[in-house]
Amino acid sequence: MLKKENSQFVEISNLVKEYPNPYGDDFRVVEDFNLKIKAGEFISLIGHSGCGKSTVLTMLAGLNEISGGGIIVGNKEIDGPAPDRAVVFQAPCLMPWMSAFDNVMLGVKNVYPHVSKQERIQIVEYALSVVGLGDEMKKYPREMSGGMQQRVGIARAIALQPRVLLLDEPFGRLDSLTRMELQDVIIEILAKEKLTAMIVTHDVDEAVFMADRCVMMSNGPKAGVGEILEIDFPRPRNRKEVFDDPNFFACREHLLAFLEQRSHIKGDPRVFANGKTLGFMDKEVVEELRQKHEIV
Numbered sequence: 264m265l266k267k268e269n270s271q272f273v274e275i276s277n278l279v280k281e282y283p284n285p286y287g288d289d290f291r292v293v294e295d296f297n298l299k300i301k302a303g304e305f306i307s308l309i310g311h312s313g314c315g316k317s318t319v320l321t322m323l324a325g326l327n328e329i330s331g332g333g334i335i336v337g338n339k340e341i342d343g344p345a346p347d348r349a350v351v352f353q354a355p356c357l358m359p360w361m362s363a364f365d366n367v368m369l370g371v372k373n374v375y376p377h378v379s380k381q382e383r384i385q386i387v388e389y390a391l392s393v394v395g396l397g398d399e400m401k402k403y404p405r406e407m408s409g410g411m412q413q414r415v416g417i418a419r420a421i422a423l424q425p426r427v428l429l430l431d432e433p434f435g436r437l438d439s440l441t442r443m444e445l446q447d448v449i450i451e452i453l454a455k456e457k458l459t460a461m462i463v464t465h466d467v468d469e470a471v472f473m474a475d476r477c478v479m480m481s482n483g484p485k486a487g488v489g490e491i492l493e494i495d496f497p498r499p500r501n502r503k504e505v506f507d508d509p510n511f512f513a514c515r516e517h518l519l520a521f522l523e524q525r526s527h528i529k530g531d532p533r534v535f536a537n538g539k540t541l542g543f544m545d546k547e548v549v550e551e552l553r554q555k556h557e558i559v
């Protein structure tokens with residue numbers, strides 16, 4: 264029998280985020296964002312820069328306060344960060360004075376203080392070996408390439424034994440070869456550990472190759488889910504086969520067309536006011552702000 268949570272593991276309902284803008288007005292960046300994610304499903308989230316992708320991801324991580332609506336993970340409404348959700352950001356932010364092993368151990372000690380020392384060591388060693396750093400555990404960040412450092416960042420997340428893995432442009436700073444290697448590392452981990460995951464990316468190839476569904480966000484303010492595209496290449500996915508498949512090209516074109524269409528309705532690429540960035544906005548919103556605050 265399927266467990267109940269197997270149908271919808273994550274439920275994001277009418278999610279809202281308001282940030283104060285430089286004038287002190289509450290500014291609704293995200294409004295009515297709705298998404299249900301099945302257990303073990305991999306979602307990619309794309310959209311124009313500044314539309315609110317990281318905002319949604321960090322709210323799901325519990326690191327960013329929710330202004331309205333709610334998020335349920337495994338039948339429980341979230342009210343802050345918890346080890347069932349781990350995040351990998353673009354920069355791994357490792358402690359420079361600690362080895363790869365100690366960087367990963369830091370989080371494990373925090374989250375599993377009651378677990379025996381031997382078990383903690385096993386968890387850290389396992390996480391580092393899964394990301395391919397089994398022989399480099401003693402290395403310090405300065406002795407590692409950017410790709411290796413990001414592997415430590417991924418190991419640190421995996422070691423918390425999360426149910427949901429959240430990735431915010433995790434390969435954004437890496438060269439394309441390393442990027443592909445790490446995409447494969449993540450795909451393998453998700454399959455092995457049966458994790459549910461969401462990746463924010465600007466790379467449409469990555470969004471299609473990695474995910475089961477690609478969620479396209481509309482432009483902010485009041486950004487929500489614009490469209491959802493099912494990506495049904497069988498798993499395990501073979502990169503060459505997927506990239507050679509005419510359907511891959513069609514999916515990729517679909518995402519590009521969505522982004523292209525949205526860039527037409529976008530106003531100024533980035534609106535600056537009083538030296539502060541207001542982000543990307545629709546023309547009418549920019550005009551309203553300009554009139555209200557008499558800016559040029």
Ligand SMILES: Nc1ncnc2c1ncn2[C@@H]1O[C@H](COP(=O)(O)OP(=O)(O)OP(=O)(O)O)[C@@H](O)[C@H]1O
Nearest residue numbers: 282283292311312313314315316317318541542543
């Ligand atoms: N702490 C904050 N205070 C005020 N406004 C914020 C804050 N964080 C984000 N914003 C604004 O919210 C909007 C969405 O930001 P967010 O970082 O979620 O976008 P994004 O889609 O992740 O962009 P990118 O692709 O460039 O990373 C932007 O207009 C941004 O300026």
Ligand SMILES: [Mg+2]
Nearest residue numbers: 316317318431
């Ligand atoms: Mg972002």
